[in-house]
Amino acid sequence: MPMSITFETTHEWQESRWNQAETVYNEAFPEAGRKSRAIVKRMFERGIAILHTWHENGDVVAMALSSVNKQAKVLVIDYIAVRQDHRGRGLGRRCIADIQAWASIEAGCKAIVIEVEAEETPVNRERIQFWQRVGFHLTAYVHPYIWVPETYRAMYLNLDEDELLTDDGKKLFTYITNYHERAYRGKL
Numbered sequence: 186m187p188m189s190i191t192f193e194t195t196h197e198w199q200e201s202r203w204n205q206a207e208t209v210y211n212e213a214f215p216e217a218g219r220k221s222r223a224i225v226k227r228m229f230e231r232g233i234a235i236l237h238t239w240h241e242n243g244d245v246v247a248m249a250l251s252s253v254n255k256q257a258k259v260l261v262i263d264y265i266a267v268r269q270d271h272r273g274r275g276l277g278r279r280c281i282a283d284i285q286a287w288a289s290i291e292a293g294c295k296a297i298v299i300e301v302e303a304e305e306t307p308v309n310r311e312r313i314q315f316w317q318r319v320g321f322h323l324t325a326y327v328h329p330y331i332w333v334p335e336t337y338r339a340m341y342l343n344l345d346e347d348e349l350l351t352d353d354g355k356k357l358f359t360y361i362t363n364y365h366e367r368a369y370r371g372k373l
Contacts, residue, residue: 190276191240192283194291198229199236205245206238213266220263224368225250233367237284239276246271247280252364253288258295259350260288261364281319289344296343296350298357303327303336316340326354328361 195202203225210219220228228234239247249265262284267276288294301316301323302309313323321340328337339357343349351357 189241190246190279192237192287193240194235194237194287196229196232196235198226202236202238202245206236206248209245209248209266209268210250210264212269214264220250220368228252228368231367233364237280237287239280239283241271247276249280249284251284252367253292253294254360254363257360258293258348259360260284260292260294260297261360262297262299263364263368277315278319285342285344295345295348296341297321298339298341298350298360300328300337300358300361301340303338313340322352324352324354324357326358328354328358 193202203222207222225234229236233252235251235253237249237251238245245268247265247267249262251260251262253260265277265280265284267280285297288297299316299321301313317323317340319342321342324339324341326338328339330337337358339354339361341350341352341357
């Protein structure tokens, strides 16, 4: 992987940065599986969204959208994507390492939580295996949402050995659903 990739994080809506990140976002996630631009923008206006971007020669080559649960000291990663033509080079690992360092040092988080689709498919197994390779632990609890047909499982990564997060998937989903509720409250 080239060393010319830089990492940036912002808590503020920046139209030009989102335009670049949105290209990677749209490439990686189907329309039905992503938040609209209006919802993402409103999340920034409410102070609940964080955009992480990785740049090579001025172009966004990877992005992540996350939120910090300050009370629990947990970072929830909602979306993370590497541009198609940059996959298979270790950039995904680099993104996770950068987010880990940022979450621990800059945001004061003790853990990172994500949700993964629970259905047993080759694609979902591959995704789970990626997260496990970068240190995440899969929980057994399967979470149903009322607004989407898919079920999900929580995965977590402890960042602070002195403050370990529970491995109770149902409890971890309280952080995830709290984030989604804040994102969609007053939906446009």
